[in-house]
Amino acid sequence: MTKTMNYYPGCSSQGSGIHLDTSLKAVMGKFGISFREIEDWNCCGASVGHICQGHLPVAALSARNLAAAAAAGPEDVVSPCAACYLNTHHTNEEIRNNPEMKAEINEALGAVGKSYDGSLKVRHVCEVLVKDVGVEALKSKVTKPLTGLKVAGWVGCQTVRPFANTEAGGQWETYDEPSFLDDFINASGATAVPFKAKTKCCGGSVAVMSPDKTLELIKDILDEVKASGAQVVATPCPLCLTNMEMYQPEINKRYGTDFNFPVVFYSQLLALAFGMDAHKDAGLHQGLIPADVVVAAAK
Amino acid sequence: MSTYDLNFARWVYENVDGGDKMALCMQCGTCSGSCPLGAQMDYGPRKLFMMVRAGLKDKVLESNTLWNCVSCYNCVVRCPRQVPVKYVLHSLGTAAVRAGIPAATKSDNARFARAFWWSASKLGRTDERIVTALFYFSYGLSKGFKMAMANLPVALGLVKTKRMHIGAPYMCKNKGELKTILAKAAEIEARHAK
Ligand code: SF4
Numbered sequence: 373m374t375k376t377m378n379y380y381p382g383c384s385s386q387g388s389g390i391h392l393d394t395s396l397k398a399v400m401g402k403f404g405i406s407f408r409e410i411e412d413w414n415c416c417g418a419s420v421g422h423i424c425q426g427h428l429p430v431a432a433l434s435a436r437n438l439a440a441a442a443a444a445g446p447e448d449v450v451s452p453c454a455a456c457y458l459n460t461h462h463t464n465e466e467i468r469n470n471p472e473m474k475a476e477i478n479e480a481l482g483a484v485g486k487s488y489d490g491s492l493k494v495r496h497v498c499e500v501l502v503k504d505v506g507v508e509a510l511k512s513k514v515t516k517p518l519t520g521l522k523v524a525g526w527v528g529c530q531t532v533r534p535f536a537n538t539e540a541g542g543q544w545e546t547y548d549e550p551s552f553l554d555d556f557i558n559a560s561g562a563t564a565v566p567f568k569a570k571t572k573c574c575g576g577s578v579a580v581m582s583p584d585k586t587l588e589l590i591k592d593i594l595d596e597v598k599a600s601g602a603q604v605v606a607t608p609c610p611l612c613l614t615n616m617e618m619y620q621p622e623i624n625k626r627y628g629t630d631f632n633f634p635v636v637f638y639s640q641l642l643a644l645a646f647g648m649d650a651h652k653d654a655g656l657h658q659g660l661i662p663a664d665v666v667v668a669a670a671k
Numbered sequence: 672m673s674t675y676d677l678n679f680a681r682w683v684y685e686n687v688d689g690g691d692k693m694a695l696c697m698q699c700g701t702c703s704g705s706c707p708l709g710a711q712m713d714y715g716p717r718k719l720f721m722m723v724r725a726g727l728k729d730k731v732l733e734s735n736t737l738w739n740c741v742s743c744y745n746c747v748v749r750c751p752r753q754v755p756v757k758y759v760l761h762s763l764g765t766a767a768v769r770a771g772i773p774a775a776t777k778s779d780n781a782r783f784a785r786a787f788w789w790s791a792s793k794l795g796r797t798d799e800r801i802v803t804a805l806f807y808f809s810y811g812l813s814k815g816f817k818m819a820m821a822n823l824p825v826a827l828g829l830v831k832t833k834r835m836h837i838g839a840p841y842m843c844k845n846k847g848e849l850k851t852i853l854a855k856a857a858e859i860e861a862r863h864a865k
Pocket residue numbers: 695696697698699700701702703716717720749750751752753754756
């Protein structure tokens with residue numbers, strides 16, 4: 373079975389989240405799913421774009437991507453990034469449900485002779501893994517289980533909030549007790565430990581601009597990682613990953629802690645467990661905090 | 672001293688994203704209680720919404736509440752009245768920036784947003800190097816330099832792990848098309864603001 377999907381990788385796929393893109397494509401290839409990148413895609417505006425611009429210019433960013441995706445084919449649009457997914461899905465729903473927004477967005481697209489009618493479905497990659505691939509299928513591809521590796525599954529916010537439990541969002545998860553990430557971790561042969569900060573927020577882009585406001589949020593999450601007995605943290609979100617990696621030294625300095633937890637994407641665990649190359653396919657050499665303990669677990 | 676502007680509530684209900692729904696707020700406090708930054712806000716969302724109703728325009732637009740939202744969407748999924756709290760706060764932030772309130776235009780968030788928008792709209796992509804550099808140096812040379820130095824170990828770590836490239840930024844091919852779409856969108860947005 374082969375299946376093509378419209379793929380929106382987002383800006384982090386060329387920067388700090390590059391190893392999500394690499395490992396995810398490796399994983400999806402095992403299930404005959406190929407990603408067709410949206411032609412000449414642009415940034416989604418993340419969670420700060422509108423502060424100085426207002427709503428419509430930010431919606432127009434997503435609309436240009438959606439118009440390009442629709443021109444390439446009617447397949448679902450998938451994104452691996454929480455913010456990209458959220459913005460693209462949100463704009464898509466506005467175009468579907470709000471005739472005034474639809475008209476205004478199309479007026480903006482019309483300036484370059486383009487249009488978009490809301491016909492596509494926008495999905496998070498994790499929903500595709502849960503529903504179209506399935507956890508049992510994930511398990512069936514494992515050749516080198518990560519036996520004994522204890523992992524804290526940290527979902528963060530925007531992968532599940534605010535859409536995972538809505539009809540348009542596919543009703544695939546709950547907001548407070550999502551299980552998909554633990555299912556992915558366990559499928560890899562590793563053990564998802566009970567972890568209390570599963571859907572706690574890292575501070576998002578505010579953590580990048582004003583760390584003084586948010587270091588405590590990340591510290592609280594790290595306290596729970598420690599209490600859980602996990603050796604490593606796994607997340608689906610590129611911003612969660614980089615925030616948690618880069619602020620551990622500063623948190624240690626301020627709070628007298630000794631955190632040094634590697635943070636990886638769920639897709640890196642899966643690619644490794646599927647017997648693929650730890651570096652070339654899983655990108656496990658790309659952590660700011662080395663993830664040797666993960667690589668060593670694959671047997 | 673704060674002035675009471677009794678048209679303010681109506682203006683917010685009609686012009687702020689989600690403002691129409693905000694009129695349904697029943698002051699239960701679920702939003703403030705589930706907000707991870709609640710303790711650092713001048714007023715939690717519940718109280719802020721009460722102040723909108725009371726017409727405390729200046730206090731609302733000057734409050735740091737608008738800049739302490741980290742977009743975690745706890746409030747959005749929990750509000751029993753389906754008030755899109757996060758969107759309301761961010762849109763009030765936009766209103767404060769447009770009104771030229773110094774606490775707003777000089778906020779970290781507005782500086783970051785301007786840096787971010789430069790990259791997103793001019794290049795079509797977020798270049799993490801350019802956004803952070805523009806943001807740091809928006810505080811002036813010496814503070815910017817200090818901020819950049821403090822962040823240097825992280826930047827070097829990202830370069831070493833091939834998560835930050837060296838050389839020209841990644842860009843959209845058709846930057847002209849993006850520019851035209853965004854200019855038109857800004858024009859329509861301005862039509863609303865009138
Ligand atoms: S949760 Fe909703 S109804 Fe309750 S105070 Fe907040 S906005 Fe109002």
